[in-house]
Amino acid sequence: MLAVNVSDTRRKIYVSNFFFSLQFGLAFFFNATFLSSLGLSEKMVGIVFALSYAASLVLLFSVPLLLRKFGNYSLFFSSSVFLVCVSALLAFSLSPIASVLLVATLIVLNIFLYTLLDIFLESAVDSTDGIGKEHGLFLTVTHGGRIVAQLAAGTLLLWGGFTYLYGTVAGVVIILAFITAFFLRNVREPVYEKLDFASVLLRLYYSTDMRHVFKLQFLLYLFYSIMAVYTPIYLYEYVGLSLGEMGIVFAIMLAPFFLLEILIGKFEDVRGEKGVLMYGFLILAVTTAALSLISTSSIVIWTVALFATRIGALMVEMGNDVYFFKHIDASKAAEVAAFRALFPLAFAIGPFLGVVLLFFIPLYAIFASVGVIMLLGLVTARTLTDIH
Template sequence: MVQSGGTFLTFGNSAWVIAPVLGAFFLTNGSFSTLYFVSAVAILPITIILIISLRDFKDPEYHSEPYWRHLSVLWKDRNMKSIFIIYLLLQFFYAWMVIYTPIYLHETIGFSWETIGILFSVMLVPFIVLDLPLGRIADKYLGEKELLIAGFATMGISTGLIAFISDNNVLLWGLVLLITRVGAATVEVMADTYFFKKVDASSIYLISLFRTVRPLAYIISPVIATILFVALDIRGLFIVLGLLMFYGVRHSLALEDTR
């Protein structure tokens, strides 16, 4: 189960590694208009594949229940509540890092967009190379709980360090950003695996709620950052985010291990 989930995430995350390099190339040799045009063109074959492959697909019959009842069931289950909070923290981390790291690197540290694109591609390599090994480790040696704790601790320490680095050494930044994503990759595959071990096809409402966590994080994270900017600068955001990741350690400890 863990390994199949890791394989799925590996394929999906490959695009995140390739995209920053291509984005940096188009921004260096063109403009944002070119970048968005290429992105739009890239969606066309995907749309065609979906239309062809899902031509005969039929949705199963779903039984609708009040939304509040789903939340009530979720909140009463300690493990489900903790894994939802863990996933929310992970998506919150992604949202803040995606929005504010490029701005910080470009405006404060002084890196070019081309350099930032390369840094981001290197930074995202753990999502490709670690997902499958992490699955095997979770299956044979450790449970998801232990790896979640290690992942959040790694994210917390490395993210907090970003605020204290003012040097524009590319290798240093590449290393620090890489470590943040080692932690994030660990949390991502373990959170997904733990959740899907706890649900089945009849838990469609929980799966739907789980998938709404990502857009929710991308909605609330800029709002919270805007409020924090009243008292903090952009460096302070990384300190807050690092501390917030240790809250994930607390909820990881609360999980009942599946191994």
């Protein structure tokens, strides 16, 4: 096998992550709107998303077995090629049933590929001391790609609707597949051990702080899952924003993840992770609930309001990640895998929760409901042991 420079390998992984995040961001906030345009009700859209993420959760628990059998490179490349085919088919006007199945497959493949990309990064970091820094850079590239995607999505939707959007997704994934084939072939494949999730449950049972950290992460992902499905539908169907305007709104909405990480990091140095989590959940709860009170169709007001919710989300994400990795070292693969699995778990439950709520409340009130749920995070964060 060829000798590979680790630093050079990481740069190639960052480039791969940018293109992955670009294609992911192009479709992420518009899949729900696309399904709605096919004639699916808000409840049916929620069910499609919930089932898709439930399927991705099952696949995620199969990752250790698949890695031992095929290796990360082969899985990532073959899944990328499959994603090209799925995205290209979505660019054509197919039957509603076929389109729904393709969107579900696209969601599952994206969750799977993101997990494999994260494993590429861990394989390229040769010391536990560099994990935090590398994950920070990895997340910065991720958010940068998604912001660019939102700006591009608005233009693509104006030019050619969903045909151009999904066609561009396919084109970006082709680039990702080429990068994988030529630059990630020689990334070191570690020994993939069988994960013992029973030990994770035992640790959560005996560690109150770890149990609460998992709860907080689940709540954050629950927020993302409900907002990702119902915010685009509400802005398009009820507020009356065009698809192009929505792209601009979502790009600015995500800006805190790219612009405010250093500032919030300094705030974390002063207040500690517990303080950041408490303030983060308070901001998240208040700003999300306030969305239910907005009756205007002003793009400026909606942009500012959604931007504010992501400041709270960023504080929660940063505070919880740091707190988690202060309790877990790199050898605790089962804990890290279980922590990752909270994403598809929450995204499977969140849309179903939204469907249930919509039987009792109108769509605009779902934001107030999510805000109230986020207050549980504030209560839980207060019970954490302050390790600042």
